[in-house]
Structure formats: C-alpha cells, structure tokens
Amino acid sequence: MFIMKIYDELVARGLIAQVTNEKEIKEIINSGNATFYIGFDPTADSLHVGHFMALCLMKRLQMAGNKPVVLLGGGTGYIGDPSGRTDLRSMMSPEIIQQNCNCFKQQMERFIEFGEDKAIMVNNADWLLELDYIELLRDVGHCFSVNNMLRAECYKQRKEKGLSFLEFNYMIMQSYDFYHLYRNYGCNMQFGGDDQWSNMLAGTELIRRKLGEDAYAMTITLLMNSAGNKMGKTAKGAVWLDPNKTSPLEFFQYWRNIGDADVLKCIRMLTFLPLEQIDAMDEWKGRQLNEAKKILAYELTKLVHGEEEARKAAL
Incomplete structure (x- = not known):
C-alpha cells in the first residue's frame, strides 16, 4: 500500500x-x-x-x-x-x-x-x-x-x-x-x-x-475565496477561535455558508480527512456540495471547539 x-x-x-x-x-x-x-x-x-x-x-x-x-x-x-x-x-x-x-x-x-x-x-x-x-x-x-x-x-x-x-x-x-x-x-x-x-x-x-x-x-498558501478576498471575515469582523468572541455556532455557520467554489478547497487545506475521501468529493454538485459544507463546518468546529460543540452546532 x-x-x-x-x-x-x-x-x-x-x-x-x-x-x-x-x-x-x-x-x-x-x-x-x-x-x-x-x-x-x-x-x-x-x-x-x-x-x-x-x-x-x-x-x-x-x-x-x-x-x-x-x-x-x-x-x-x-x-x-x-x-x-x-x-x-x-x-x-x-x-x-x-x-x-x-x-x-x-x-x-x-x-x-x-x-x-x-x-x-x-x-x-x-x-x-x-x-x-x-x-x-x-x-x-x-x-x-x-x-x-x-x-x-x-x-x-x-x-x-x-x-x-x-x-x-x-x-x-x-x-x-x-x-x-x-x-x-x-x-x-x-x-x-x-x-x-x-x-x-x-x-x-x-x-x-x-x-x-x-x-x-x-x-x-493564503486562504482566499474564489473572489480573491481573504477568508475568515464576516459582517461582524474576523472569525475568532475564542468562543466568547465567535461562538461555536457562529463559527460552524461561517463554514456552513461559504461559497460552492470554495468548499472542497477548504476541506482539502484545513481538515485532516484522508485525501482519498476528499478526492472522491471532487465531482460533487448541487445537494452534494451542501453536504460537503456540513462536513467542513463539523470537522473545523470539532478541531477548534471540541466534538460536543460541533454536534450541538450541527443540530
């Protein structure tokens, strides 16, 4: 292997x-x-x-x-x-x-x-x-x-x-x-x-x-979206890792709502999911991309805030 x-x-x-x-x-x-x-x-x-x-x-x-x-x-x-x-x-x-x-x-x-x-x-x-x-x-x-x-x-x-x-x-x-x-x-x-x-x-x-x-x-590589802007910003400002500044739910929702063109790139760059699993998502479209956003949001919230907070945010 x-x-x-x-x-x-x-x-x-x-x-x-x-x-x-x-x-x-x-x-x-x-x-x-x-x-x-x-x-x-x-x-x-x-x-x-x-x-x-x-x-x-x-x-x-x-x-x-x-x-x-x-x-x-x-x-x-x-x-x-x-x-x-x-x-x-x-x-x-x-x-x-x-x-x-x-x-x-x-x-x-x-x-x-x-x-x-x-x-x-x-x-x-x-x-x-x-x-x-x-x-x-x-x-x-x-x-x-x-x-x-x-x-x-x-x-x-x-x-x-x-x-x-x-x-x-x-x-x-x-x-x-x-x-x-x-x-x-x-x-x-x-x-x-x-x-x-x-x-x-x-x-x-x-x-x-x-x-x-x-x-x-x-x-x-700098984390940029498909429009060429730095990611990690919202209308309220930066997306923080401190739960008192950006709650786990807000953190989850940021990733849950990113653009279709950015989701697989973010999964590849930021999560620890196996590359084979990510490569299999390359052909995903429509509803499948929506599912990919849930996966991204869950994995990153789990890394930053722990599995329990990720589960609560995903409900």
Missing part, C-alpha cells in the same frame, strides 16, 4: 506557495528532521481563522515527526508587521501585548502538543527587548541591502501611503528572530503566510552571511 509522504501531502492539499530549496526541504520534513518555527504577533486577544491554517500546518508536520517552535511576537508586536497593510498598525501597550500573548498560548495548547522532545513555545521579547541599538547595527546592519528591502513585497502597499522607519525595521527584527532561533534552538526552517516571503528570505540570508549555514523557508 502506497503511503504518501508529508511533503507530497502538503502539495496535494494545496498548502505550499513558495519554497527556497524544494529538494532539501522535502527531504528534511519527510524524514522528520525539521525544527521549524512559525511566528504569531499578538495583535488581538484571540487567534483567528488565518492563524488556524498555520496551526493546522504545524500539527501536520508534528504528526510527521518534525519539531515545531511556536514564536510569540511579544517583541515584534511593539513594531507591527506592515505586510499586506495600507495603514499603520495601532501601537499597543506592553501590558496589552503580554495579555494577548497569554491568550494565544492558552488557545495554541488545544492544537499543538507541547513538552519535552515535542513542541516548544518561545517569546521574541526575551531577546529583542534586550538588544542594544548600536550593537545591533554593527552586528547585522551590513547584512541588509536597503535597495532590496525597498523592493520587498511586504512593504509594497505601505509605500503607497508612506512607510515609516518604525515599520521598515520589521524585516530586520523578523530576520533576527530566525538567526536567534537557528543559533539557540537548531531551528532550520521558517514557515509562514505567503505575504511573509521577503521577510523570510531576509532571515535565511542573514543566517548565511553571519554563520555560513543554510536555513530554509516555505510559505503557506
């Missing part, structure tokens, strides 16, 4: 957008030798659907024997990621940043298995807030080309309205995170949303220039 390797499964589920070195990445994660990180900036007091996709990727890779490093952005949260933004993010107080980090931590423990020889959680405030500015400039400043930074996709939209020097530093901070995690935790890969690509490349380049070592980056 043919057993699909994890990298091929990620491809088949449509999860991979860009990779730096496909052959090497494929070999490392298929053999369970990746120590990889995904960063989560604490921009709110709950994770949302966009984060959920990254957590699912983490879970898949952990199940294949790889070691996740969850990076809470307690330090980068002081700056704010300009990627995909047309305006400056609101500045948060240190107290709000810490409170949001605590909320993220509690929610993540539902998805990822933490513990000795399992996943670890770190907070970049522990090293970024201790950096000396002049020392940092002397240490890594020469590794970054301003010309390359200005061409980066992550700054594109911000340049139209004016890119602040504060935001311009975000790439350096994210790159430094990768460099720090590589040196101190043996973290050889970074995964993230496709809008993070230029930041992630900068991190691999910093490691190469400072340490003469290879590190790798892979971006996840």
